[in-house]
Amino acid sequence: MTKYFILLLFLLTQIAFSQSGYVYHLRIENEIDLGLIPYIKRGIEAAEQNSAKAIIFEINTFGGRLDAATEIKDLILNCKVPTIAFVNKRAISAGALITLSAKRIVMSPSSSIGAATVVNESGEKQAEKYQSYMRSEMRATAEANGRNPKIAEAMVDETVKVEGLDDTNKLVTLTAKEAIKWGIADTILPSIRKIIESQDLHPKEIIRITPSTGEHVVRFLNNPIVISILLMVGMLGLFVEIKTPGWGFAGTISLIAFFLFFGTGIVLEIVSVFDVILFVSGVVLLIAEIFIIPGFGLFGLLGIILVVISMFLGLLPDFHFITPDLFSNAVIEIASAMVASIVVGIFLVKYLPQTTLLNNFILKTNIDGSSGYISNKEITLLIDKIGIAISDLRPAGFAEFDGKRIDVVTEGNYIEKGQQVIVIKEEGSKVLVKLIERS
Numbered sequence: 001m002t003k004y005f006i007l008l009l010f011l012l013t014q015i016a017f018s019q020s021g022y023v024y025h026l027r028i029e030n031e032i033d034l035g036l037i038p039y040i041k042r043g044i045e046a047a048e049q050n051s052a053k054a055i056i057f058e059i060n061t062f063g064g065r066l067d068a069a070t071e072i073k074d075l076i077l078n079c080k081v082p083t084i085a086f087v088n089k090r091a092i093s094a095g096a097l098i099t100l101s102a103k104r105i106v107m108s109p110s111s112s113i114g115a116a117t118v119v120n121e122s123g124e125k126q127a128e129k130y131q132s133y134m135r136s137e138m139r140a141t142a143e144a145n146g147r148n149p150k151i152a153e154a155m156v157d158e159t160v161k162v163e164g165l166d167d168t169n170k171l172v173t174l175t176a177k178e179a180i181k182w183g184i185a186d187t188i189l190p191s192i193r194k195i196i197e198s199q200d201l202h203p204k205e206i207i208r209i210t211p212s213t214g215e216h217v218v219r220f221l222n223n224p225i226v227i228s229i230l231l232m233v234g235m236l237g238l239f240v241e242i243k244t245p246g247w248g249f250a251g252t253i254s255l256i257a258f259f260l261f262f263g264t265g266i267v268l269e270i271v272s273v274f275d276v277i278l279f280v281s282g283v284v285l286l287i288a289e290i291f292i293i294p295g296f297g298l299f300g301l302l303g304i305i306l307v308v309i310s311m312f313l314g315l316l317p318d319f320h321f322i323t324p325d326l327f328s329n330a331v332i333e334i335a336s337a338m339v340a341s342i343v344v345g346i347f348l349v350k351y352l353p354q355t356t357l358l359n360n361f362i363l364k365t366n367i368d369g370s371s372g373y374i375s376n377k378e379i380t381l382l383i384d385k386i387g388i389a390i391s392d393l394r395p396a397g398f399a400e401f402d403g404k405r406i407d408v409v410t411e412g413n414y415i416e417k418g419q420q421v422i423v424i425k426e427e428g429s430k431v432l433v434k435l436i437e438r439s
Contacts, residue, residue: 021053023196023203024081027210028057032064032072032094034268035219040072043209047081053201054082056192057102063093066118066134073141076101086195087111087185092173093119096155097134100141105185106195107176113184114173116155131156148183221264224333231311231337232344233257238286238307239341255283265314275313282306308334346412382406382423382431389433392417399433408433 024047026040047055057076063069076083076098085091085102091113099105099113107113118126118134125131135156142152154160154172165172165182179185189195196203211219220226237254262279265271285303315330387401395410399421408421408431415421421433 021201021203022047022050023201023206024052024055025192025206025208026055026057027060028072028095028098029060032061032068032098033219033222034065034068034270035215035222037068037071037075037269038218038267039209039211039215040075042212042215044075044079044081046207046209048079052081052207053203054084054199055079056084056086056195057098058086058088058192059091059095059099060087060089061091061095063095063116066094066130069094069097070137072098073101073137077141077144084195084199086189086192087113087176093117096152097138097141100138100145100147100152100184103145104199105147105179107179107185107188108190109176109188111176112173113179114155115171116152117157117171135160142184151182151184218264218267221260222268224329227261227315228333228337230257230261231333232340234261234311234341235307235337236341236344238304241286258283261311262314270316271314275310278306278313279310282308282310308338383426385423386436387421387423387433389415389417389419389421393421393433406431410434 024043026043028036028040044055082104083102084104084106085099086106086108087099088108089111091099091111093116096113096116116134116138118130135153138152138156139149142149150160150162151165151172151174154162154165156171158171162172162182174182174184176185176188180188187198189198192206196206221230234254234257237250237252237257240250241248241254258279262271262276265275282303282305285299285306289300289303312330312334315333316327382401385401387399387406389397389408390400390405391397393399393408393410393413393415395412395414397408397415397417398405399408400406401423408423410433413435415433415435420436420438422436423431424434425432
């Protein structure tokens, strides 16, 4: 009797458990990029922690970055929860690789899957070594889930022939019905609800995981245009900081921009500790050049080189995924940011002091002694005075005239501490000086 009671209790527990599980629903849509990885990882971890009955990945994409797709593929293959890929409309290129990583594949009516050759941003086919890598990834992923590896390989390489499949000299792209016929997909269903019913899942709840605010921010910051802006702001801030005395607003903004750049890379696991060490070392050398070592020499040059190298490495993914397209894009982004920061920096140094915005903060109304105010006579009598720079002028700094310390600025030129200068102009509260050339 006890034996039957235990058996009955076991069956009731199993039924209760089967009715209380969750099904997780994640979307993989639009372009596949590195910013998608944290979202997929979070969804899989949540499903595993809650012993979900299944995860349904709803896929609708033309593809994207190979490195991002490969990492997502690995996450799905290693998932401890049953996975279902629902191709809603299309799974093209990198999307096909991700789809093949799921345990079950469901196609929606009129959907398609395939065309997984590796191309650059212009749609041109990449070199053979990248095609070879993609062929092996597609083939291995298909084999892992008991699917036709030859078809998967033919989606990458048009020279791979599949007997009975009429796709001569073309990459294989299959419709929903063709995917069923050739052993790539399992069934055709129109919706998530129908998938749940067909799999007899009976979930307590369908949990739809959507990208968090932080994941949206990371994906936004990883956009190539935003990355270029961050690099430009970072380098511009360093340029201005080098040209002005002490540490100020420009340097702080620069560090914030670089923090966002490297922080995003760390979250997406494309920036290594080595990259960060290079960057910090470069900044330390630049700070030493600004505060400790007069002039701009070896330390400053070495600091700039280390900062540029760290940024370049921070733009590149794992070695296996560095295609010529990614390499050239990194070079272009770094070069564009450097040129833009130098041009804007020179413009700011030369023209900002003369702008209406800055002059609004300068008192121009003459106030004589009879009104109770006495002007700075030392400044008004400085024209043609010769003094000594008591700080580096980058172009602003301090100079001493007849024992008096005065805030001065050059016309954009750098003057080392200890050099003789002469006052050439006085504009409001601004004293312009130039270097006295030694004969």
